[in-house]
Every structure is written in C-alpha cells, then in structure tokens.
Amino acid sequence: MPYRAVVSAELAKLFGVLSHPIRIRILEELKKEDLTVGTLKDMLGITHSAVSQQLAVLRSNHLVVEMRQGRNVFYHLRRPELATWIMDGVSFISPDASEVEKMISAIQSAKSAWGDEKKAPPRRKKRGA
Amino acid sequence: MPYRAVVSAELAKLFGVLSHPIRIRILEELKKEDLTVGTLKDMLGITHSAVSQQLAVLRSNHLVVEMRQGRNVFYHLRRPELATWIMDGVSFISPDASEVEKMISAIQSAKSAWGDEKKAPPRRKKRGA
DNA sequence: TGTACATTTATAGATATGCTAAAGTTTGCA
DNA sequence: TGCAAACTTTAGCATATCTATAAATGTACA
Numbered sequence: 001m002p003y004r005a006v007v008s009a010e011l012a013k014l015f016g017v018l019s020h021p022i023r024i025r026i027l028e029e030l031k032k033e034d035l036t037v038g039t040l041k042d043m044l045g046i047t048h049s050a051v052s053q054q055l056a057v058l059r060s061n062h063l064v065v066e067m068r069q070g071r072n073v074f075y076h077l078r079r080p081e082l083a084t085w086i087m088d089g090v091s092f093i094s095p096d097a098s099e100v101e102k103m104i105s106a107i108q109s110a111k112s113a114w115g116d117e118k119k120a121p122p123r124r125k126k127r128g129a
Numbered sequence: 130m131p132y133r134a135v136v137s138a139e140l141a142k143l144f145g146v147l148s149h150p151i152r153i154r155i156l157e158e159l160k161k162e163d164l165t166v167g168t169l170k171d172m173l174g175i176t177h178s179a180v181s182q183q184l185a186v187l188r189s190n191h192l193v194v195e196m197r198q199g200r201n202v203f204y205h206l207r208r209p210e211l212a213t214w215i216m217d218g219v220s221f222i223s224p225d226a227s228e229v230e231k232m233i234s235a236i237q238s239a240k241s242a243w244g245d246e247k248k249a250p251p252r253r254k255k256r257g258a
Numbered sequence: 259t260g261t262a263c264a265t266t267t268a269t270a271g272a273t274a275t276g277c278t279a280a281a282g283t284t285t286g287c288a
Numbered sequence: 289t290g291c292a293a294a295c296t297t298t299a300g301c302a303t304a305t306c307t308a309t310a311a312a313t314g315t316a317c318a
Contacts (some may be wrong), residue, residue, distance in 0.1 A: 024144075
C-alpha cells in the first residue's frame with residue numbers, strides 16, 4: 001500500500017488550495033472574525049465575483065464554512081489553527097535578495113497583524129472593520 | 130504599503146512549490162538523508178528526468194541544495210524543519226468520505242515513517258485528522 | 259580520446275487555473 | 289407581486305503547469 005503516495009497527494013491538494021495570495025489573505029482575515037463577501041471584497045480590493053470564486057475553492061475543500069444570514073453570507077474559518085500554521089510557513093519563504101529588506105519588515109507587520117491579534121468567538125457581526 | 134499582499138504572495142509561491150505530490154515526497158525523504166537523483170528515481174518509481182525536473186523547482190526556490198560528488202549529485206534539504214512543518218499540515222486535509230478509513234491509516238503510517246523515524250522510538254499516536 | 263553513466267535541459271501537447279463579464283439565485287421588503 | 293441587494297455560477301479566453309520524450313551536458317575511467 002503506497003501510503004506515502006496517498007498522504008503526499010492529499011497534502012499536495014491542500015497546498016494547491018493555499019497557493020493563491022487571495023485565498024491566503026482570506027484565511028488570515030477570517031482568523032479574526034467571520035466576514036461577508038462584501039466586506040472581504042472591500043478589504044481585498046477585488047470584485048465580488050473573484051472573492052466568491054476563491055471562497056468556493058476554500059469551501060469545496062472544507063477549509064471554510066458558509067453561514068447565510070439574511071441577504072448576507074458570512075464565512076467562517078473551520079480550523080483557526082490553520083491560519084496560525086500558514087503563518088509559520090513564513091520562515092521558509094525566500095524572497096529575492098533585492099527585496100530582503102522590504103520583505104523583513106513586511107513579514108513583521110504581517111505577523112503582528114495576523115499573528116498576535118486576538119480573536120473573539122464568532123457570532124453575528126457587523127460590517128465595517 | 131501592502132505588506133499583507135507581499136507576504137501573502139510569497140507564501141502563495143511557497144505553497145505552489147509544495148503543491149505537487151512528488152515534490153512533497155522528495156522533501157520528506159530528504160529529511161532523513163541526502164540522496165541522489167538515481168536513488169530518488171528508484172524510491173519514487175518515476176523517470177530520472179521527472180525527478181530532475183521536480184528537483185529543479187525545489188532548487189530554484191531554495192528549498193534544497195545540490196552537491197555534486199563525482200558523477201552523482203546529492204540533494205540536501207536546506208531546512209529540515211520544513212519537512213516537519215509540512216507534515217503538520219496533515220491535520221488540515223479533508224479526504225473524501227469514502228476514503229476516510231484508508232486515509233487515517235495512511236496518515237498514521239506516514240507519520241511514523243516520516244515523522245518519528247530516525248529520531249526517537251515510536252510514540253503513541255493520537256489525532257485522527 | 260572515446261564511451262558509458264548520471265543528470266539536466268528543451269520541447270510540445272494536454273490539463274488546469276484565474277480573471278472578466280454576464281447571467282442566475284436567494285432573500286428582504288415595499 | 290415586483291424589484292433591489294448580496295451572492296454564486298457560467299462562459300470564454302489567456303496563462304501557467306504537468307508529463308513524457310528527446311537531446312545535451314558533465315564526469316569518470318579505460
């Protein structure tokens with residue numbers, strides 16, 4: 001039984017889902033609180049269609065859950081530890097030498113924004129943020 | 130400055146590199162010891178060309194280092210913690226319902242083979258993914 | 259040298275992914 | 289009912305990735 005092949009394939013699929021900047025940003029933002037498509041669209045500065053399509057990918061891979069609330073659809077991160085684990089991956093990235101300076105400060109900003117911020121128990125939320 | 134975008138993009142790139150079963154298997158095997166293309170080819174059961182192409186991806190992303198030794202080229206995992214971190218991702222995979230049983234045992238086999246081997250005596254396993 | 263061995267690079271067709279724009283759904287409310 | 293808001297889905301196209309095959313490079317050694 002090629003268990004190694006099985007596990008590697010599943011991991012590869014997971015990594016494939018995570019191999020898009022927008023999807024990563026969505027997961028990191030959802031770590032803090034449940035958000036609607038409209039809110040995410042504003043945060044990310046892309047069309048609602050694009051947001052929705054990326055959410056569909058995350059949804060079909062069971063990383064997020066949708067919760068309808070009236071006309072809005074809130075998205076919820078199933079396993080908040082996922083966002084933490086993703087950020088741990090930052091120590092393995094290797095930016096171009098020319099951009100090292102920028103990257104280092106960007107990483108620190110991202111870490112403090114996504115890594116340390118506290119997270120409240122998800123419930124109905126308002127727009128804004 | 131869109132530091133979030135910068136970091137997300139770099140992470141996405143890393144995940145993209147990891148989003149292939151062969152590349153994951155290579156990294157896990159290299160965790161234990163440096164290996165040549167020929168050895169990897171036998172372990173993975175694919176052509177030497179395919180191995181080399183995947184190694185080129187890992188190499189150009191600085192995850193492995195090549196070390197020529199006569200006619201052979203040994204590959205070395207730059208950051209062994211990377212393999213550990215990758216395996217931690219196993220807790221976020223979501224296999225098809227029909228394959229859950231198989232996956233659970235495959236995961237445990239993989240964990241003991243890649244996770245514990247050459248380090249400490251087999252520990253008690255928990256968590257079922 | 260020449261040749262066998264180990265590995266890398268080049269190429270091409272098939273597949274997959276992502277974006278834009280447009281159409282389709284569901285819900286709330288007058 | 290009918291209409292608008294908030295989303296999702298579909299379609300088409302451009303781009304990226306994968307796999308396999310073929311050719312090229314580099315090294316050891318007779």
